[in-house]
Amino acid sequence: MPRPAASASSSESAVQAIIDDVRARGLDALRDFALRFDGVEQDHPRVPAHVIEAAVAGLDDDVRLALEEAIRRARIFAKAQVPADVEVAIAPGATLRSRWVPVDRVGLYVPGGLAAYPSSVVMNVVPAQAAGVGSIALASPPQRDFGGWPHPVILAAASMLGVTEVYAMGGAQAVAALAYGVPGASALPAGSDATGSGSGAIDPVNVITGPGNVFVATAKRLVLGAVGIDSEAGTTEIAILADAGADADLVAADLVSQAEHDPQAASVLVTDSGDLATAVVEALQVRAAATRHADRVRTALSGPQSGVIMVDDVEHGIAVCDAYAAEHLEIQTADAARVADRIRNAGAIFVGAYSPVSLGDYCAGSNHVLPTSGTASFASGLNVTTFLKIVQLVHYDRDALREVSGSILSLAEAENLPAHGEAVSARFPADGVV
Incomplete structure (x- = not known):
C-alpha cells in the first residue's frame, strides 16, 4: 500500500522530549517552543477576550454565514448520535444499567501551519457540546502574522460556538500542556478570564481530540493513558475506488483537493480500469499545475504515500480498500451505495460522484476529524461518544444475590x-x- 516514507514511530523520540520538557518547565517550555517553532514571543498562551471579540467583529459576512450553516448541520447529526441509557432486568430483583456520562473537561486541537481551519473548530466543539461537556479548552498554533495569536477566523469560530478558553499553542507541546496541565507561573494576559488552580494555570483535560501533523498524532498516542484521545488524526489521506464509468476529471479534482493540505498528504486511486487510470493521471497533471498550491500538490502526488493501485475488479478493490483503511474513501463505481455498504475499514465513506470529500470537510454535517495511517481498521472518527463514558450501575436485592x-x-x-x-x-x- 502507498504509505509515507517516514512513520509516526520515527518521530517518537523528538515528541517525547517535547512532552517531557513541557511537564518539567511548564510555561517556560511553551514560550521557548512558540519562539522556536512559530517565531512568536509570548508571555502566556491564553488568548485575551478582547482579541477573540475583535476576530468575531472582523469576520467576513460570507464566512460567517458558511460557518453558521456548517454548525447547524453538524449539530443535527451530533444530537442524533447521543446514545440512550440502557436498563435491563437480568433476573427478578437484579437490575443493570449503563449510563452515558460526559467527561468533565476536554482539550480540542485545531491545526495552523499551511492553512487556517475554522471547520476543525466546528468539528471538535459541536460533538463535545452535544455530549454535555462542561469545560472546553481549545488550542491552535500562534501565528506571527496575527500578533502571535491563532488565526482570527479560528478565534471567530470558537466565539460563535461559545468557547472562550483558547490558547495560542501548537504541535506536541500543546498536546502535552492539555494532557498534563501547566502550573500558573505568571499572570494571564489582560482581558483573559482566569482559569486553573492558580493565576495563569492551564488545567489538565480528560480527553484530547483534533487533527494535526505527524507530531501532533504521535503526541496524542504518547499521552494516551493519561488522557483519552479520539484517534491518530494525522496528515490527511484520500482513497477513491472507481471503475470505468467514473469521471476522470472529477476523480482528479478530488485527489488534488486533499493533496493541497500538506506535502505529505496521501492521494490514492484504486481502479480496475486502465483507461480510467491513464485519464486520471493526465487530468492530475493539468489540475496540479493550475491550482493555487501547485508545488505542495505536486509534492504530495509524487510522494510514496500517493499513487494508483490497479485491481482485477471492484470486488478486489473492496478488499484493497479495506486493507488500506483510508481516512476518507470515495466510492465512484456503478451501484456505489451497495459497494459502500461492503466496506468495513474507513474513517468516512463518500458515496457517489456528488459526495466529494470536500463536502465532508465543511458542510455535510458529518465529522472530518478521522483516523489516518490505517488506524481506521480499529478506530472511529470523532463523534459524540468520544466525549462520553459508560458508567455501569448494578442493583441486586437479597434474593437475587442469593440465587447467584x-x-x-x-x-x-x-x-x-x-x-x-x-x-x-x-x-x-x-x-x-x-
Whole structure:
C-alpha cells in the first residue's frame, strides 16, 4: 500500500522530549517552543477576550454565514448520535444499567501551519457540546502574522460556538500542556478570564481530540493513558475506488483537493480500469499545475504515500480498500451505495460522484476529524461518544444475590480468590451459604 516514507514511530523520540520538557518547565517550555517553532514571543498562551471579540467583529459576512450553516448541520447529526441509557432486568430483583456520562473537561486541537481551519473548530466543539461537556479548552498554533495569536477566523469560530478558553499553542507541546496541565507561573494576559488552580494555570483535560501533523498524532498516542484521545488524526489521506464509468476529471479534482493540505498528504486511486487510470493521471497533471498550491500538490502526488493501485475488479478493490483503511474513501463505481455498504475499514465513506470529500470537510454535517495511517481498521472518527463514558450501575436485592451466590463461590475458588466468595457468604450467615 502507498504509505509515507517516514512513520509516526520515527518521530517518537523528538515528541517525547517535547512532552517531557513541557511537564518539567511548564510555561517556560511553551514560550521557548512558540519562539522556536512559530517565531512568536509570548508571555502566556491564553488568548485575551478582547482579541477573540475583535476576530468575531472582523469576520467576513460570507464566512460567517458558511460557518453558521456548517454548525447547524453538524449539530443535527451530533444530537442524533447521543446514545440512550440502557436498563435491563437480568433476573427478578437484579437490575443493570449503563449510563452515558460526559467527561468533565476536554482539550480540542485545531491545526495552523499551511492553512487556517475554522471547520476543525466546528468539528471538535459541536460533538463535545452535544455530549454535555462542561469545560472546553481549545488550542491552535500562534501565528506571527496575527500578533502571535491563532488565526482570527479560528478565534471567530470558537466565539460563535461559545468557547472562550483558547490558547495560542501548537504541535506536541500543546498536546502535552492539555494532557498534563501547566502550573500558573505568571499572570494571564489582560482581558483573559482566569482559569486553573492558580493565576495563569492551564488545567489538565480528560480527553484530547483534533487533527494535526505527524507530531501532533504521535503526541496524542504518547499521552494516551493519561488522557483519552479520539484517534491518530494525522496528515490527511484520500482513497477513491472507481471503475470505468467514473469521471476522470472529477476523480482528479478530488485527489488534488486533499493533496493541497500538506506535502505529505496521501492521494490514492484504486481502479480496475486502465483507461480510467491513464485519464486520471493526465487530468492530475493539468489540475496540479493550475491550482493555487501547485508545488505542495505536486509534492504530495509524487510522494510514496500517493499513487494508483490497479485491481482485477471492484470486488478486489473492496478488499484493497479495506486493507488500506483510508481516512476518507470515495466510492465512484456503478451501484456505489451497495459497494459502500461492503466496506468495513474507513474513517468516512463518500458515496457517489456528488459526495466529494470536500463536502465532508465543511458542510455535510458529518465529522472530518478521522483516523489516518490505517488506524481506521480499529478506530472511529470523532463523534459524540468520544466525549462520553459508560458508567455501569448494578442493583441486586437479597434474593437475587442469593440465587447467584453458588456460582460466585465456585468461580472465586477456581481463581483462588476465596475472600471474593466470603464477601458474598458473609451476607447470608444464617442460610448456610458457604
